[in-house]
Amino acid sequence: MLKIRKIVCTTFMTLLSVSLTLAGINGVSYADGGTVTGAVTVPLPKFKKDCVVYIENVPGNWPPTAGAQINQKGLIFIPHVLPVVANTAVEFLNHDNVLHNVFSPDKIAEKFNLGTWPPGEVKTYTFQQLGAATLLCNVHAEMEGYVVVLQNPFFAVTDENGSYTIKDVPTGSYNLLVWNKKYKGKPKQIVVNTGQSFQADFELKK
Numbered sequence: 001m002l003k004i005r006k007i008v009c010t011t012f013m014t015l016l017s018v019s020l021t022l023a024g025i026n027g028v029s030y031a032d033g034g035t036v037t038g039a040v041t042v043p044l045p046k047f048k049k050d051c052v053v054y055i056e057n058v059p060g061n062w063p064p065t066a067g068a069q070i071n072q073k074g075l076i077f078i079p080h081v082l083p084v085v086a087n088t089a090v091e092f093l094n095h096d097n098v099l100h101n102v103f104s105p106d107k108i109a110e111k112f113n114l115g116t117w118p119p120g121e122v123k124t125y126t127f128q129q130l131g132a133a134t135l136l137c138n139v140h141a142e143m144e145g146y147v148v149v150l151q152n153p154f155f156a157v158t159d160e161n162g163s164y165t166i167k168d169v170p171t172g173s174y175n176l177l178v179w180n181k182k183y184k185g186k187p188k189q190i191v192v193n194t195g196q197s198f199q200a201d202f203e204l205k206k
């Protein structure tokens with residue numbers, strides 16, 4: 001009887017774990033979601049990479065992005081573009097053997113300035129407002145990066161070919177948008193259905 005109880009208990013905990021996983025966040029069932037995929041084209045091919053394709057609004061209160069970090073290494077920001085959900089605290093690392101600084105001239109980031117710090121130290125800033133914040137270093141003028149702050153976690157960054165995939169999107173009708181540091185693209189109306197893939201391509205222009 002004790003062995004049967006253990007089996008029943010183990011089975012119940014497994015089913016509970018699966019149920020919680022499928023429930024997703026805010027009660028949205030990711031099991032009923034779909035995929036949005038496509039590609040971005042631009043006048044200059046080098047700008048196909050690091051576009052942020054995102055769904056404008058998905059109902060719910062979405063938690064901040066976990067583990068968001070931007071490293072300063074080789075005198076560049078890594079990653080060059082980081083999309084996050086609003087209210088995410090981003091950690092800024094310094095892995096160069098020089099002093100670094102991070103500041104933003106943009107209002108959506110309150111024009112923050114984290115000051116200058118040596119290798120090995122970490123500074124943090126919480127991005128609360130939606131929009132794109134430019135990142136600069138007043139020690140190295142050639143350095144530039146971006147944090148794109150979004151309402152929900154249904155976004156993707158394009159690869160070198162301009163391709164992107166957004167998985168587990170809740171079923172529904174949405175506006176799909178694209179951000180690029182140089183070019184602009186028109187929003188697209190998309191419909192996401194259970195277990196299906198919706199393709200949306202963007203052609204960006206000035």
